[in-house]
Amino acid sequence: MSAAFDPVDFLDSAVRIQSHEDVTEMRDFLVETLAAHGADPVVDDAGNTLATTGSGSPHVVCNTHIDTVSPPVPYDRADGVIHGRGSCDAKGPLAAILAAFLGYDGDADGGRLSLAITPDEEVYSTGAAALDLSVLPTIDSPTADYYVVGEPTGLDVCTAAKGRFEGTVHLAGQNAHAAEPASGVNAVAAAEGALAAIRTFDAERDPHPELGSATLTPTVIAGGEATNQVPADCAITVDRRSVPPETAEGFAAELERAVDDATPDPVGVDFAPTERPTPFLEAFATDPDAPVVRHLSAAADRVTDGAAGAVRPFTAATEASYFAPAPTVVFGPGVLADDDGPVAHADREYVRVAEVERAATALTEALDALLG
Numbered sequence: 564m565s566a567a568f569d570p571v572d573f574l575d576s577a578v579r580i581q582s583h584e585d586v587t588e589m590r591d592f593l594v595e596t597l598a599a600h601g602a603d604p605v606v607d608d609a610g611n612t613l614a615t616t617g618s619g620s621p622h623v624v625c626n627t628h629i630d631t632v633s634p635p636v637p638y639d640r641a642d643g644v645i646h647g648r649g650s651c652d653a654k655g656p657l658a659a660i661l662a663a664f665l666g667y668d669g670d671a672d673g674g675r676l677s678l679a680i681t682p683d684e685e686v687y688s689t690g691a692a693a694l695d696l697s698v699l700p701t702i703d704s705p706t707a708d709y710y711v712v713g714e715p716t717g718l719d720v721c722t723a724a725k726g727r728f729e730g731t732v733h734l735a736g737q738n739a740h741a742a743e744p745a746s747g748v749n750a751v752a753a754a755e756g757a758l759a760a761i762r763t764f765d766a767e768r769d770p771h772p773e774l775g776s777a778t779l780t781p782t783v784i785a786g787g788e789a790t791n792q793v794p795a796d797c798a799i800t801v802d803r804r805s806v807p808p809e810t811a812e813g814f815a816a817e818l819e820r821a822v823d824d825a826t827p828d829p830v831g832v833d834f835a836p837t838e839r840p841t842p843f844l845e846a847f848a849t850d851p852d853a854p855v856v857r858h859l860s861a862a863a864d865r866v867t868d869g870a871a872g873a874v875r876p877f878t879a880a881t882e883a884s885y886f887a888p889a890p891t892v893v894f895g896p897g898v899l900a901d902d903d904g905p906v907a908h909a910d911r912e913y914v915r916v917a918e919v920e921r922a923a924t925a926l927t928e929a930l931d932a933l934l935g
Contacts, residue, residue, distance in 0.1 A: 609693035617669030627713030628684030651897025656713025662923035715897030718871035735831030747793035760825035771806035847887035
């Protein structure tokens, strides 16, 4: 890599590029930046921007995303703070990742460092779900040894996150005249037992040592068609925040059994996961003693004089789900929320310039240690 790269200058430009509806302009800017600094980027069929340097072992991938949520937030820069949509989620982390990638010399004695920037993290994660590193020249395996996922963590090193599933419990009864309720099967009445089963679903489970307890929350309920009719249908939508080792498939089967056991025999019970083109984001947990964790935590601690670098869980679901069980960490400048309220996905989204610079330094140091 030849020309110098300034992560703050890159971020300052990137935040002004809207990417909440279409990432094309932002991806073009990313590709042009990589090419201008000596990289040879590839855009695959899923819209991922990929690049690689080095050829040895281990193989580390730095990943984050270029899409943002709606609506755009006005750009502003003052007093060492950049405001704007994507400033912390996740163009700030992207800027730090680019600095580390472009700063790695990739000589014969070191490992391989690859870049995988995805286009659709905020909706269905179609890019991450389709990611295959072997589309890059000289790479044979579709996966890597370690992954660093850029998200706003305040420069802490996050080794675990809950998964997120969604689906609907369908209760099936039989219509009847409300004057003769015993002649039908009341699906809405059966919701009482179904909601009890949902409420107590995790009562006998031990919490995960890092992530705590899973949650299961009913969010939408609908049933019945006429005020003088025994309702034959009721639907309860639920939000699941999972912990390892639960999978989406295992959760679906277990919840259906639990609700069926808690409702009258004549009531039919079916749980249908919400349809989506990609797998749900499942929970992941990386060993806190993994080399990627130790190196990055130590580097973040150094560059912040002990103010960051803590090893902890991440509170939101991320594309790290698709890269585990390979050792995976979430790391970057910015925060999801501060003492005044939400930051990421909010109309006050911001990132501190100094934190972007420190993140770039910490990533560079950690990756040099891990790859060297």
